[in-house]
Amino acid sequence: MVFLSFVNNLINGISLGSVYAIIALGYTMVYGIAKMLNFAHGDIIMVGAYMCFFACTGFGLPPVLGILTAILVCTVLGILIEQLAYKPLRQVTSLAVLITAIGVSYFLQNAAQLMWTSNPRIFPALFGNGGIQLGGELTIPYKTLVTICACVVIMVGLILFTGKTRTGKAMRACSEDKDAAQLMGINVNATISLTFAIGSALAAVAGVLLCSAYPKLIPTTGSMPGIKAFTAAVFGGIGSIPGAFLGGILLGIIEIFSSAYLSTELANAIVFLVLIVILLVKPTGLLGKKIREKV
Amino acid sequence: MKRLIIRKKSRKNFLTYGIVVAAYVALMAVMAAGAMPSAIQGLLVPMCAYIIAAVSLNLTVGVLGELSLGHAGFMSVGAFTGCTAAMALANSGMPSWGRMAAAVVVGSLLAAAAGALVGVPVLRLQGDYLAIVTLAFGEIIKTVVTNLYIGIDPQGLHFGFLKPDIGLGKGGKMIVNGPNGISGIEKISTLTAGFLIILLCLVVIFNLVDSRSGRAIMALRDNRIAAESVGINATKYKLMAFVLSAAMAGAAGALYALSQNTVTASKFDFNTSILILVFVVLGGLGNMLGSIVAATVLYILPETWLRQFSDYRMLIYAVVLIGMMLVTNSQKVRTLLGKLLPQKKTKEKEGQGDA
Numbered sequence: 002m003v004f005l006s007f008v009n010n011l012i013n014g015i016s017l018g019s020v021y022a023i024i025a026l027g028y029t030m031v032y033g034i035a036k037m038l039n040f041a042h043g044d045i046i047m048v049g050a051y052m053c054f055f056a057c058t059g060f061g062l063p064p065v066l067g068i069l070t071a072i073l074v075c076t077v078l079g080i081l082i083e084q085l086a087y088k089p090l091r092q093v094t095s096l097a098v099l100i101t102a103i104g105v106s107y108f109l110q111n112a113a114q115l116m117w118t119s120n121p122r123i124f125p126a127l128f129g130n131g132g133i134q135l136g137g138e139l140t141i142p143y144k145t146l147v148t149i150c151a152c153v154v155i156m157v158g159l160i161l162f163t164g165k166t167r168t169g170k171a172m173r174a175c176s177e178d179k180d181a182a183q184l185m186g187i188n189v190n191a192t193i194s195l196t197f198a199i200g201s202a203l204a205a206v207a208g209v210l211l212c213s214a215y216p217k218l219i220p221t222t223g224s225m226p227g228i229k230a231f232t233a234a235v236f237g238g239i240g241s242i243p244g245a246f247l248g249g250i251l252l253g254i255i256e257i258f259s260s261a262y263l264s265t266e267l268a269n270a271i272v273f274l275v276l277i278v279i280l281l282v283k284p285t286g287l288l289g290k291k292i293r294e295k296v
Numbered sequence: 297m298k299r300l301i302i303r304k305k306s307r308k309n310f311l312t313y314g315i316v317v318a319a320y321v322a323l324m325a326v327m328a329a330g331a332m333p334s335a336i337q338g339l340l341v342p343m344c345a346y347i348i349a350a351v352s353l354n355l356t357v358g359v360l361g362e363l364s365l366g367h368a369g370f371m372s373v374g375a376f377t378g379c380t381a382a383m384a385l386a387n388s389g390m391p392s393w394g395r396m397a398a399a400v401v402v403g404s405l406l407a408a409a410a411g412a413l414v415g416v417p418v419l420r421l422q423g424d425y426l427a428i429v430t431l432a433f434g435e436i437i438k439t440v441v442t443n444l445y446i447g448i449d450p451q452g453l454h455f456g457f458l459k460p461d462i463g464l465g466k467g468g469k470m471i472v473n474g475p476n477g478i479s480g481i482e483k484i485s486t487l488t489a490g491f492l493i494i495l496l497c498l499v500v501i502f503n504l505v506d507s508r509s510g511r512a513i514m515a516l517r518d519n520r521i522a523a524e525s526v527g528i529n530a531t532k533y534k535l536m537a538f539v540l541s542a543a544m545a546g547a548a549g550a551l552y553a554l555s556q557n558t559v560t561a562s563k564f565d566f567n568t569s570i571l572i573l574v575f576v577v578l579g580g581l582g583n584m585l586g587s588i589v590a591a592t593v594l595y596i597l598p599e600t601w602l603r604q605f606s607d608y609r610m611l612i613y614a615v616v617l618i619g620m621m622l623v624t625n626s627q628k629v630r631t632l633l634g635k636l637l638p639q640k641k642t643k644e645k646e647g648q649g650d651a
Contacts, residue, residue, distance in 0.1 A: 086622070093625040094361070096361055100577060101621040101622070103570065104616075107614035224566075228431060266439060269435055276429060277429060280418055
């Protein structure tokens with residue numbers, strides 16, 4: 002019995018961790034290339050979840066089309082935000098960019114509040130309510146399986162994309178040195194826009210998966226998971242794709258275990274304590290590389 | 297040349313002191329004449345608290361060049377510890393101003409300790425870590441205070457965490473009551489005290505900025521590598537400014553709490569931190585007078601005359617944050633504005649705009 006609940010918690014942890022990992026992958030991509038902390042990432046998750054919700058319940062579209070709608074809207078939104086708010090600030094101090102990003106995040110949250118009110122909406126069960134029986138009383142719900150598979154597929158896809166394709170190599174070049182990349186004929190602006198597009202698309206997927214697991218949808222749904230996913234990205238080493246994956250999974254497990262065995266109220270506080278401890282002990286994260294500063 | 301710059305600077309500092317004192321005298325005169333609307337009278341002390349919070353955040357954002365998104369968390373620390381101190385001293389026979397001063401001192405000391413706790417691991421790192429860690433800190437504080445129980449009985453203070461039963465003896469009284477926060481606070485903070493703390497904060501900040509340490513802090517803001525290469529200890533000076541800022545926020549929190557009937561942990565959430573940031577950004581980074589004016593206007597207006605727009609308030613704040621950053625930093629937006637307003641010369645603002 003104790004073992005069963007342990008395994009159940011572990012599965013829940015990995016499932017939640019997979020959502021964090023997908024969000025963290027978006028954070029890490031943008032941070033790696035644009036060198037900025039995209040605070041609005043968490044709110045793009047929320048927009049994605051709302052889009053999928055309206056597509057599936059309002060227009061009665063099948064789940065696949067609902068997810069595609071969310072991805073499409075979020076990608077456009079991500080590029081739009083980048084062009085309007087972040088692009089004019091490419092050359093200035095990171096403080097100004099950070100304040101702008103917070104403004105964008107706050108804007109999305111409050112615009113959603115005005116448009117869709119703060120009444121919670123119940124997200125539909127897109128992947129059915131059943132699950133796979135694993136002997137005895139242990140069942141894995143389909144939504145958990147989908148979440149974990151999606152996370153692994155996305156991570157492997159991103160590693161292959163940044164490692165093997167021309168565009169991916171251009172991205173890595175931009176993250177190393179923007180000026181040198183430009184001299185090599187890489188279109189830096191287009192590359193940064195593409196990164197935002199990918200990050201926002203991932204946020205849309207994460208939003209749908211998050212709300213499938215926790216169906217209460219409100220305008221602030223995305224902000225807390227967004228911050229936690231940033232913690233996950235730092236945990237794994239910011240800028241590193243496998244790091245974001247590892248950090249996300251570990252953080253999900255930590256959160257579920259602390260709420261199961263320690264205290265539900267303190268679970269959030271414990272997750273953030275992890276962030277502070279990591280920054281104290283190993284600021285580069287588990288898989289991060291030490292970046293040397295150049296003048 | 298150098299002397300000229302210093303003189304210009306101190307003239308601006310004296311202008312700031314002068315405006316604050318004049319505002320105080322004017323408010324006192326209006327109140328003595330009995331012409332102050334009662335709706336505004338109750339807002340004055342909280343307004344002072346927000347001004348102090350804005351000025352202290354401006355020290356972190358404008359002078360140090362780091363972003364704190366958990367300033368409300370430091371206010372919360374100050375509010376709850378300060379209030380506890382004031383209520384613990386309630387039967388000691390101290391006059392109310394003495395208890396208030398004790399509350400402010402205790403609140404700012406503990407907030408400073410919290411600032412050091414957050415600052416030590418984070419400020420030695422480069423990058424935007426402080427923003428996210430202070431945000432996390434704000435959440436941690438909210439969780440901790442929501443589950444905190446403090447009571448007092450003749451034996452002294454009793455503390456409890458997560459469970460309301462803290463074993464109070466006879467004649468005991470709860471002070472901090474978990475999610476319900478502190479209720480039945482004696483409103484002992486006064487407008488005079490608020491203005492005195494504002495002046496004290498201004499004196500500390502202006503003197504810090506004009507001192508050797510202040511120049512080191514600003515050098516770190518403008519170019520960390522260059523500053524470190526001339527031997528400035530980055531962690532030490534950053535920590536100095538940040539802890540000072542946290543202490544002032546704690547004082548603001550204590551002042552605020554003692555002007556309310558009840559305070560709960562949810563009062564000091566992320567929205568409050570953003571509100572203070574909006575004051576600072578709108579008033580101008582590094583410009584203390586700007587922060588004071590912005591805090592005054594943006595605190596009084598929405599509470600009194602602009603209530604019907606309250607739904608749009610947060611949205612407008614968000615637009616203000618983005619718009620201010622684009623206007624002050626982007627060359628393109630500036631030239632566009634310059635074309636629209638040809639008679640106004642766009643002047644490079646102090647301490648920002650250089651990449």
